[in-house]
Amino acid sequence: MNHSKNVLWADAQLELSRLLTEELPAEPLRPEKDRVVFFQRLAMLYVRYIQIFRQLETVYDQVVHPQKRRVIRAIVDGVMGRVLELKNEMVEKEFSEYHYMDDVLHDLKLLPTDLEIPIPRYFISERNKELQERKAMLTEILKMVEDTGIPEDMSQEEAIKIIQVLERARQGRQRAKLNVESRNMNRMYRTKDPGTAEIELASVCIQKVWRGYIQRKRAKIDREEEMIFLGMVMDPKYQVPHPTEIAAQASADLSRTKQEEYEEDYLKSVVAVTNQIRDLEAHDMSKTMKEQIRQWFIECRDATGSFPDYPDEEDGGSLLIFAEKDPQQVKYTLNQSMIILHKLFCSLQTMD
Numbered sequence: 001m002n003h004s005k006n007v008l009w010a011d012a013q014l015e016l017s018r019l020l021t022e023e024l025p026a027e028p029l030r031p032e033k034d035r036v037v038f039f040q041r042l043a044m045l046y047v048r049y050i051q052i053f054r055q056l057e058t059v060y061d062q063v064v065h066p067q068k069r070r071v072i073r074a075i076v077d078g079v080m081g082r083v084l085e086l087k088n089e090m091v092e093k094e095f096s097e098y099h100y101m102d103d104v105l106h107d108l109k110l111l112p113t114d115l116e117i118p119i120p121r122y123f124i125s126e127r128n129k130e131l132q133e134r135k136a137m138l139t140e141i142l143k144m145v146e147d148t149g150i151p152e153d154m155s156q157e158e159a160i161k162i163i164q165v166l167e168r169a170r171q172g173r174q175r176a177k178l179n180v181e182s183r184n185m186n187r188m189y190r191t192k193d194p195g196t197a198e199i200e201l202a203s204v205c206i207q208k209v210w211r212g213y214i215q216r217k218r219a220k221i222d223r224e225e226e227m228i229f230l231g232m233v234m235d236p237k238y239q240v241p242h243p244t245e246i247a248a249q250a251s252a253d254l255s256r257t258k259q260e261e262y263e264e265d266y267l268k269s270v271v272a273v274t275n276q277i278r279d280l281e282a283h284d285m286s287k288t289m290k291e292q293i294r295q296w297f298i299e300c301r302d303a304t305g306s307f308p309d310y311p312d313e314e315d316g317g318s319l320l321i322f323a324e325k326d327p328q329q330v331k332y333t334l335n336q337s338m339i340i341l342h343k344l345f346c347s348l349q350t351m352d
Helices: 002-023 035-062 066-094 102-108 128-147 156-191 196-230 243-304 327-351
Strands: none
Touching: 002 035, 002 066, 035 066, 035 102, 035 243, 066 243
């Protein structure tokens, strides 16, 4: 398992470096005037970035090394951002949210399923604590409702009456809410606010995405039911997991458990090392920095003839003193100081 993760990581790094070389060549590319050729180039990059994202997401889900996980996470976030940028460019060039990329899949020898962008598993794993807290809160609320619920001696007629009253109240609130929304919508269309077009466009976009998602989900369910009915696929409830699948799932679960343990150990080590450095080396570091600041003031006095002003806190304070500057920047700073001192000296002579 460790070998496969390393292979995936190495392949993703190699492909990513190739893509970066193609997108950032040494010499600027000639602008492409053919819209079809330009779209094919975008589609090729889009599909290749999706493959890199799938590899990196798998590696990030199974790697247990805390520092390596942080590096991979930064790369995964960057690749996801680049995929979104390419998708936006493709939509702007094609004026459509659906694209035909059969020729790209054929050239790369991929399947249509390889174009699906999986939801990163760390979206759920990182929110596991929040989800558990929400589940516990709901459990407590349900427990409170049960404790203050219907008395045991209530008759069936009284319980039905209470349920009817609550249901009529719920329907009334829902009807009133719909009426308010309808009036607001009518008022919006009558006033023709400047933001109406953007709201309508956003609503249409959300509806298209949601309807497409629902229809694809229904089509997938219908296709699976048809395959089961024809006897071409076994019903999932009769399927028995293969021993290799069970072993792979157990290994993945073990890796996630180790991730939590190693992450906790890493955070504790960071705090311990920080405190150790602060206790053992803080005094020496402070003394060295004071010596450097003192030496900086002496060198500036020797070069300009007077002590410079201490940098303001808004400008960075002593951080500017420790900032690395090349000789040209230092020379420019000294020249500016000499010009200011020369003007000051001339003005004093004029006053005399």
